[in-house]
Amino acid sequence: MSSGRVLLEARDLHVHLGESHILQGVSLVVREGGITGLLGRNGAGKTTTLRGMLGLVPRTGSVTLDGEELIGLPVHEVVRRGIGYVPEDRDVFASLTVAENLRLAERPGSALRYDLVYELFPEIKTRAAQKAGTLSGGQQQMLALSRALLNAGNRVLLIDEPTKGLAPLVVKHVADVLQRAAEVATILLVEQNLSVAHRLVRDVIVLDQGRVAYTGNVDALMGDAALARQYLGLAAVARGH
């Protein structure tokens, strides 16, 4: 559960991609513990916010982790400060085996949580020698989550649409895993599946056209049909409830 202490913070974050001004001064805080949801319609800038925080896209503004400024650091140094990342498309290394994908994620000096990974995803252990490219979408998602969970030094996990394109049973499993992961790390979760988001998230940040449009409690957002419809879309609200 959230301690109330700010762990990750973005202030006036701007991202330009080509001619497009994708993030237009995003400011948000992620409190330590639990799962904070980053919601919004398609194209609102959710994925770019995560990538901007990591430095995977050029950005200006300020991003701090536990008070330490991250802007100006190369991506690998940002990550080494204790941030795990699960990208939207999983981005497992298809030509490497499952075990090699995990070995690559091992960070020198960080305690490793193989026990936790194998407990949450027994298949990851049994498929260790299998090429990641031959895994199903759900298995690839498990591998991507495993990579982020592996290092005990990861204090924050940035997780981008982990249930996207997965079968309902797998979605439930992933949601269970996220709940468990939140016991060992703080999570900033981008999620389009509102029922999953509603179940997991307490604090919520809604982006709209590259700006923060709403910050508050998820129940308050979901409880206000007009507000939810305005920021998340009618169809999405209907699916979520």
Add this chain to the structure above:
Amino acid sequence: MATVVLLTVTGLGLGALYFLIASGLSLIWGLMRVLNFAHGAFFTIASYAAWTAGEALAGIPSLPLRWLAGLVAGVVAGALVAALTEVVLIRPLYRQQIGQVLVTVGLALAAVALVEGGFGSDPKQLALPAWMTATTTILGASIPNTRVLVIVVALAVLGVLLLFLQHTRYGLIVRAGVENRAMVSALGIDVERAFTLVFAIGGAAAGLAGVLGGAYYGTIDPVRGTALLIFAFIVVMIGGLGSITGSAIAAAVVGLLQQFLNFYAATGSGDFAVVLLLAGVLLVRPGGVAGSIT
């Protein structure tokens, strides 16, 4: 029969030189998406470093020792110049492919001019141990020992590179980086360090080719690296950008094709056939024999 054996070994020897240059090119392209036109300069600089070392040690009567010292000097020079090239010239130009092409072409031209200015444009002979100037009879063919040496060294380099790629952490980083460089960084890995290492490995292999090329051809000159680079690029494209094994297979095919056609058909027809082979491979498998379009 003897002619076929001689052409086969000579073709494989030529292919071995191509492979030593192409392996570095392939790794550099695969990981960094850099078309390194300066790779031939590493070959040239290494061959002259070996010659300089051999001259500096002229007082030592043992030719094998002098040659080995030259070999070490060449490999080290190739690796150092390559690493320096990556850090000073390539690193500021990542994501600027036109800039990379211009700077590596410029370095290639400048290196040849510098070598010509410092050593002259006439070919020079490396001092070779007696064994290297001798021949061995295989199936009735008198095979120059240097051909065998180049082939054995290239096979050893292929083995070492495969071991490096399959069984070391940096090899793992390189293989992953070939697929998705950004995600490797997002795992907390300093990819730029891997870039420098790959450049240094490529430079060392090209340096080895530079020294062995001096033995294979009997002389060194300032422009041979550039001439061989063209065929090394063809080898990399046929083999599949980023594939070491593909480069090894393609290098052998290209070397054999050149030797046999240049001997049995018209001189120069082998080179033409290699270009036709490249066109055919690109039409049928645009990613090369061991690669895919990515």
